[in-house]
Amino acid sequence: MDAVREKFGDETLRVIQEKGIDTYGLYRWHLERTLMLIESLRIAFGSEVMDIIPAFSHGIDENIIEKDDKHVLIKSTGCLVGKIAYDINRDELIYALHYNMDEDFVHGFNSKLGCDVIQTLMGGNDCCIHKIYVKV
Template identity: 35%
Template sequence: DNDDLRSKIESIKKCDFKEKVKFLNTLKKEFGSRVVGEVDSVVKTDTIAQWQDIANSEGDNGINNLVDILWEQMCKSAGYKFTVEKIDKGTQIKVSYCPLVDAAEELKATDWGYHFYCLSDYSIVEGFNSNIGFRRTKTLMEGCDCCDHFYFMKKK
């Protein structure tokens, strides 16, 4: 049942990516494609809560601080290569290298990489400040030439 599936997915989240892929592929064989939806749901809920906590501890939940924390502090030190451009309507990040893609490609698991990592970008923004909008049309994980993250303030 779904509670059993959800508890298995919760325990898998604590593993490294290689172990996650192995467990998730096993679950997918047992439970079918609904595993993907459950993974998305668990990752979304946890990511929103995590970034709400970060925003609350920061006291500044604006776009500039989100970009600083996520990109300048976290992603840069993890080996991501990207540019940041502030334009009229928001902030454009173009990611030319993501170390998570290498790991996912090596395991032939870019589909799981997308669901575990790329989809969480929306939840990061939602948790940090629900008045910030987020748009992305390309991801390296899906084979595109870059990830094009765009952050903007929603109209009230």
């Protein structure tokens, strides 16, 4: 949003405000729903749910396809955003909107970690692969 505003000026704010959408609002919406789901699971099954909800691999060891002390490669086949982007042939824009947050998510989880997107469902692959690594 900031880059668009820089390029096109303050008029972009009016367009966005008319729709009631901003970056903060979109990200907050996503996080609130994620937290709501986790909280619902915790209420239904107890606090041990928190111990088995992993941040990256969805709790499925088979999703970890390579790991050592410096990195891990994680595959995901359940990314609906990626599948939809591929199906509607909008992968370029949706990649910029969706995967741009991956590095920030990993950094927010631990500032000593980095994230590279190796391949995606929206790119026509059979799975997404992320490399989570320790920054040098």
